[in-house]
Amino acid sequence: MNKKIGFIGCGKMASAIIKGILNSCCKPNVEIKGSEVNCEIAELAQEKLGITVLSDNRALAIDSDVIFIATKPNYVQNVLEEIKSELTDEKLIVSIAAGVSTEKIQKIIGSHRIVRIMPNTPALVKEGMSGVCKGEFATDEDIDFVTSLLSGIGKCIEVNEDQIDIVTAISGSGPAFFYKVIEDMARAGEKLGLDYDKSLMLATQTAIGSAKMIENRGELSVATLIDNVATKGGCTFVGISVMNEEHSDKLFYDVIDKTAQKANELGK
Numbered sequence: 001m002n003k004k005i006g007f008i009g010c011g012k013m014a015s016a017i018i019k020g021i022l023n024s025c026c027k028p029n030v031e032i033k034g035s036e037v038n039c040e041i042a043e044l045a046q047e048k049l050g051i052t053v054l055s056d057n058r059a060l061a062i063d064s065d066v067i068f069i070a071t072k073p074n075y076v077q078n079v080l081e082e083i084k085s086e087l088t089d090e091k092l093i094v095s096i097a098a099g100v101s102t103e104k105i106q107k108i109i110g111s112h113r114i115v116r117i118m119p120n121t122p123a124l125v126k127e128g129m130s131g132v133c134k135g136e137f138a139t140d141e142d143i144d145f146v147t148s149l150l151s152g153i154g155k156c157i158e159v160n161e162d163q164i165d166i167v168t169a170i171s172g173s174g175p176a177f178f179y180k181v182i183e184d185m186a187r188a189g190e191k192l193g194l195d196y197d198k199s200l201m202l203a204t205q206t207a208i209g210s211a212k213m214i215e216n217r218g219e220l221s222v223a224t225l226i227d228n229v230a231t232k233g234g235c236t237f238v239g240i241s242v243m244n245e246e247h248s249d250k251l252f253y254d255v256i257d258k259t260a261q262k263a264n265e266l267g268k
Contacts, residue, residue, distance in 0.1 A: 009036070
C-alpha cells in the first residue's frame with residue numbers, strides 16, 4: 001500500500017530524512033509532500049527537494065497518511081492546534097521536535113498514534129543515528145514503518161521514551177562533541193609544528209577509521225581494541241595514561257549527563 005507522507009517543516013533535518021527516503025528502496029511505495037507556511041520558503045524548499053511543498057499545514061495534514069512534525073520545538077503546539085481537526089485514527093504522527101514528549105502531543109491532539117524520533121545531523125551524509133520511541137497508542141507496526149524510512153539515512157534503535165534524553169545527549173548532540181575532540185587534536189598537532197589542514201585530516205580520518213574498527217569489532221570489546229594499540233610502555237600507552245590521569249571518563253560522563261538534563265528541562 002502506498003503511503004502519503006507529509007513533512008510540516010522542511011529544514012535541514014527534515015530535508016535529510018526526505019532525501020534519504022527518496023534515495024532508498026521505499027521510494028516507489030511513498031509519496032512525499034512538505035509544507036512551509038511562508039510562501040517564499042515553501043517555493044525554495046520545493047526547488048531544493050524536488051517535491052511539492054505547500055504553504056498550508058492543514059491541507060498537507062488532510063492529504064497525508066503519515067505526518068512528520070519537523071518544526072522547531074516552540075512551534076509544535078501551534079502547529080498541532082492548527083491541524084488537529086484534520087486528524088483521523090488512520091493517520092500516524094511522527095515528531096522530530098527535541099524535548100517535546102508524546103504525552104504533551106497527546107494532550108493537544110488526543111489519542112492518536114504518535115512516534116517520536118531523535119535523529120542527528122550526520123543524516124545529511126547518510127550516516128545518521130536515530131532513536132525512536134512510541135507513544136501510548138502507537139503500534140509495533142508503526143515503529144517498523146518509521147524505522148524502515150530512517151534506514152535511508154543511517155541506523156536506528158528503539159528506546160523507551162524515558163531514555164530519549166540520553167539518546168539526545170549521545171547521538172543528537174554527539175556530533176558537536178566529536179567535532180570538538182577532532183578539532184582539539186588537530187590544534188594540538190598544529191601547536192607542535194604540523195600544518196593545521198594536515199593535522200585535521202589526520203584526526204578526521206583516524207576518527208572515521210576508529211569508528212569503523214569498533215563497528216566491525218565482532219566479539220572484541222572496545223577495551224581490547226584500546227589494549228591492542230596501547231602496548232604497555234609504548235607511546236600510545238603514555239597517551240592513554242594521561243587520559244586516565246585527567247579522568248576523561250568523568251569528563252564525558254559529565255558532558256552526557258548535563259546535556260541529557262538540559263534536554264529534559266526543554267521538555268518541561
